[in-house]
Amino acid sequence: MKRPTILVLGAGYGGLTTIVNLQKLINTHEAEIILVNKNDYHYETTWLHEVGAGTISPDKARYPISKVINDNVTFVIANVENIDVNKKKVETSAGEFTYDYLVIGLGFEGETFGIPGLKEHALSLTNINTARQVREHIEYQFASWILDEVKDDSKLTIVVGGAGFTGIEFLGELGNRIPELCREFDIPQEKVRLLCVEAAPTVLPGFDPELVDYAQEQLRKKGVEFSIGTPIVEATAEGVKIKKDEGNTEFIKAGTVVWAAGVRGNALIESSGIESNRARIAVHEDMRAPGFDDVFIVGDCAFLLNEETGRPYPPTAQIAMQQGVIIAKNIKHIMNDEPTEGFVYDDKGAVCSLGQEDAIGTAFGRKFTGKPASALKKVVDDRALYLVGGVGLTLKKGKFKFI
C-alpha cells in the first residue's frame, strides 16, 4: 500500500507549526510529508517592523528551515505557481506535486484598495526583502541629504500609512532609531518628520482605549505626528495626498512612504477552485476548506468566525500557530479514521510594541504598559520560537535576555 502524501505549502507561522507537529505525530512509514517554501528560511513576520526600522538585522529575524525539520520531511525550495484542488495538483517552480492531504499556509499580501500610486510608490513590511528595502531606502535618503547642495528636508520625512499593529510597532521602532540615525548621518533631528496617516477614526482598533491613549502619547513623545480619519487617496514618487475634513486634500511631500494598512490572503487562493473572499477561505472549525475534505487552510488565508465575539479571528501569528497544531492532529485523526477536532482559540493576550523598552498589552486578564509590557512582548516573540524550534532556537534567536 502506498503511503499517503501530506503536502504543506508555506513555512510561515501556520505552515511551519503544522510541519513540526506532523513530524512528531507521524512516522516516515505512515506518510510522506513534503514542505514547499520559496525561501530556505522562516522569517518572523511579527519582527519585520524592527528590520524595516533597522533596529535588528534581517538575519536576526529569520532562521534556516533545516534547523527545525527532521528526516521525516522532504523540503522543497520552490515558488508555488498554481493550486488546483479539483485536480489535486500543485504547480511549483520545482515541478508539479500531487497530494492526499494539502495544507495551504501561503500567508498574506498587502492590500492597497485600489488607491492610485500606492503599489508603485509605497514600500511595505511584507517580508524580509521588502523590510530590508525599507531600511536601506531610509538610510540612503539620510546619507544623500547631507550631500545635496540645495537641501529638501522632505527627504527626511517618513509617512506610515496605517495605524494598526504594523504601523504603530514600526513607528515605535523608528522613534528609537531616528536619534541614532541622525547621529550616524550627521542630521539635525528636528529636520526629521514621522507621520502616521490612518483612514479609520482610531489608532489600533480593537485595543483597549486606555492603552491606545497611552500608545499615542508615547509615540507623540518620540516625535510621531498623527493624522487620523484622513485616508490616503493617492501616492506619487514625491509623497502622498490625504483627504481631510469636508473633502479638502493635502499633499505631504515625503522621501519615504511605507504602506502598513490592509492585508488579504495570497492571490493563489483565488484560482485554486475554492470559494474565497479577498483571498481568504471561510474554513470549517476543523480548519478544512468547504467542499474539499483533503484541504486544510492555515493562518492568514483562513477565515474563521469567533463564535464568542461574532467577529473573525484576526490574522495573527498566535492564531496561525494554534491552527497549525490542530491541523497536524486532524490529519492524524483522519488517517486513524477518528473524528476531527475543532479549533479552540486559547487567547494568550496581545502585546503591541512601542519601540525598545515600551509596549502596551493585555494578558492574564490584565493591562500592561511600559517595561512590563515590553518584557511580555519579548516573551511572546520567544514563545513563537520555542513552539517551532525548541530551547536551542530560542536561546540563539530569542529576544528575552536570560540574565
Added chain:
Amino acid sequence: MKRPTILVLGAGYGGLTTIVNLQKLINTHEAEIILVNKNDYHYETTWLHEVGAGTISPDKARYPISKVINDNVTFVIANVENIDVNKKKVETSAGEFTYDYLVIGLGFEGETFGIPGLKEHALSLTNINTARQVREHIEYQFASWILDEVKDDSKLTIVVGGAGFTGIEFLGELGNRIPELCREFDIPQEKVRLLCVEAAPTVLPGFDPELVDYAQEQLRKKGVEFSIGTPIVEATAEGVKIKKDEGNTEFIKAGTVVWAAGVRGNALIESSGIESNRARIAVHEDMRAPGFDDVFIVGDCAFLLNEETGRPYPPTAQIAMQQGVIIAKNIKHIMNDEPTEGFVYDDKGAVCSLGQEDAIGTAFGRKFTGKPASALKKVVDDRALYLVGGVGLTLKKGKFKFI
C-alpha cells in the same frame, strides 16, 4: 603688546598635527591659536575605502576634535568661504578672521579631468559623507535587486575608476564585503561584478612591480576584473563608456560607479592670491607660500619637490603629518626670531591594503605581503592616531589588537 594670532584652516592630518604640536610648543600668553574646521570631527581619509565598502562604520573612522585639542586652542566649526592673503583675511560661515600666521590645510578635492558625466553620476570616497553614501548606495542596489520583477544584474556591477591607492584599497575591502553582502541580501555571488578601470598602463604606479603583481593576483582571486590602459571617456546614469584599443569604445552598464582617480588641491586656493597649479602651491622647504612669509601650506594643497628623486612628494597622510610638525616648529622659530627648518621626509614606508588580512608594503628597506603587510598597515593607521591623540585615542579607535 597684543598676542599674535595663529589661524589654522582644516583639521585633516596636516592641520590637526600642526594644532597638536602648536599647543605643546606655544602657551596661551604667547599667541592665540584658532582652528577652523567645517566638522566637529577629524576623519581618517586613509580609512574611507573601508567606510565605503561597509567594512567599518563611519563612526569608527572619525573622532571629535575636542578630544585632541586643549584650552590653548579656540575651535570654530565653520566653512571657509574665501582666503585673501593680500588683505590677510579669511571669510568663513562664522564670520571673518584675520591672522599673524596662517596655516592652510584644506585638503584635496576630486579631479574629474572634464570627463563628461563623471561629476554628476559617479560617487566618490572624498570624505565621510561621500563614503557613507557609497556604502548606502551599494546596499540599496542590493536590497532592490531581489525585489525587481525583471532583474537587471548590472545593478550589482560596481565599477571603480582608478587603480591607485584608493581604488585598489576599496576593491580589496569590497572583495571581503561582497560575499557578506550576498549572504545578507540573498544574492547569488556570481551575479556581482567588480571592475577596476584605469587609464594609465599600470596598477599602483610607483609601487614595486613584484608587489603590484601580487596585489592584482590577490584581487583577481576576490573576483576583481581589471581593465587597464582604458580611460573612462563618459559616465551616465547607466554606467561608463571606456576607450579600448584603436579608439573602440565599450559601454559598461553598472549600478554603482565610484571615481577614485585624480586629486587636486582645495579650490579655495585658486582665489587666495597665491600662485598655484591644480590648486596646489609650490612651497618653500620650510612650508611657507612663495611671497607670503606669514602663510604656511600643509598637506594636499602643498607642492614640494623631493630633491632626492626629483619628483613631488605624494599627497599622503604620513607626509602631511610630518609637515604639520615642521610648521608648528617654524611658527615658534619665527616668534623667537630664529631661522626656520626645512622639511625633511622621514620615509616610514608605504602599505596598500588589499582587504582584511592582506596587503602589500615596503618598510625598513624590505617588501611585505599578506598578513605581515596587513599588520604593518594597522600599525601605520594607529600611528596616525597616536601622533595626534596619544595612547587613549589609539586604544579607543585603533585597529591593531593588543591581545
